[in-house]
Amino acid sequence: MSQEDPSRPVTTTQKSFEIIEELKAEDEHTLIQLSKRLPYSKSTIHRHLETLVSTGYVLKDGNSYRLSLRFLNLGIQARRARDLFLVSKSHVDKLAEKTGERVWYIVEEDGHAVHVYGNVGQNSVKSNISIGDYSPLHSLAAGKAILAYYPEENVDKIITKHGLPKQTENTKTTRDELFTELEEVRERQVAFNREESSRHLFAVGAPIRDEDGVSLGAISVSGPARRLKGKKFEEEIPESLLEVTNEIEIDLLYD
Numbered sequence: 001m002s003q004e005d006p007s008r009p010v011t012t013t014q015k016s017f018e019i020i021e022e023l024k025a026e027d028e029h030t031l032i033q034l035s036k037r038l039p040y041s042k043s044t045i046h047r048h049l050e051t052l053v054s055t056g057y058v059l060k061d062g063n064s065y066r067l068s069l070r071f072l073n074l075g076i077q078a079r080r081a082r083d084l085f086l087v088s089k090s091h092v093d094k095l096a097e098k099t100g101e102r103v104w105y106i107v108e109e110d111g112h113a114v115h116v117y118g119n120v121g122q123n124s125v126k127s128n129i130s131i132g133d134y135s136p137l138h139s140l141a142a143g144k145a146i147l148a149y150y151p152e153e154n155v156d157k158i159i160t161k162h163g164l165p166k167q168t169e170n171t172k173t174t175r176d177e178l179f180t181e182l183e184e185v186r187e188r189q190v191a192f193n194r195e196e197s198s199r200h201l202f203a204v205g206a207p208i209r210d211e212d213g214v215s216l217g218a219i220s221v222s223g224p225a226r227r228l229k230g231k232k233f234e235e236e237i238p239e240s241l242l243e244v245t246n247e248i249e250i251d252l253l254y255d
Helices: 011-025 031-037 042-055 070-080 083-099 141-148 152-162 175-188 230-254
Strands: 058-061 064-067 102-109 112-120 134-136 191-194 201-209 215-224
Touching: 011 031, 011 042, 011 064, 031 042, 042 058, 083 102, 083 112, 083 215, 083 230, 102 141, 112 141, 141 175, 141 191, 141 201, 141 215, 152 175, 191 215, 201 230, 215 230
Parallel strands: none
Antiparallel strands: 058 064, 102 112, 102 215, 112 134, 191 201, 201 215
16 A cells, blocks of 8 residues: 655645635635636535635625635734744834835745835835735845845745746846846845836835844835935935844844
């Protein structure tokens, strides 16, 4: 009798999460809509939906299904589990108030940038990024700040797995371009995003590092390119960012 491979994925669990991902993309879905988007029969999808409804993670309203706020609770608990979030939150709030711009605390997970917490200043503009969203590391100021203080082999693994997809005409899409910029980030201790993730958006990012100098996460300040320029973009915001990340590193060291 052969032993079951413990590393083999459980397909029923995979199907449930595919359904959850589809429900996340829209406010709600009907069974018919889901069956058109997923490669499973309506009966299979229906069984998974009813199981998720019975656990409270999906809500049913007539013929429509939507995610419940139980997922919000899970996300909050996962975020609180990170000491860095607890330490960084107040600093992000103060920096948003000081700069008047949008400020994000970002970490790397599975080769992606995860927007863990953000706050907006009085002059900030609207953004299509929300807490919990994943983005390519190489196109963000905070993402490059993180990568600059990773071992080279770790960065190569991320590139191999996810590539360097083009977000705008300014995105660095080759390894040589990226590594040249990461060297510049280490020299200045801050990273810049000049319309590399979104058109008309500039940003500055600075890493939060552990005692060995490896990135734990990063803080970024972003705003419209027409406003973030000159001395403000090149000197004032970088200086404020470095003050904040240094304070966070000290807080983590003596917490």
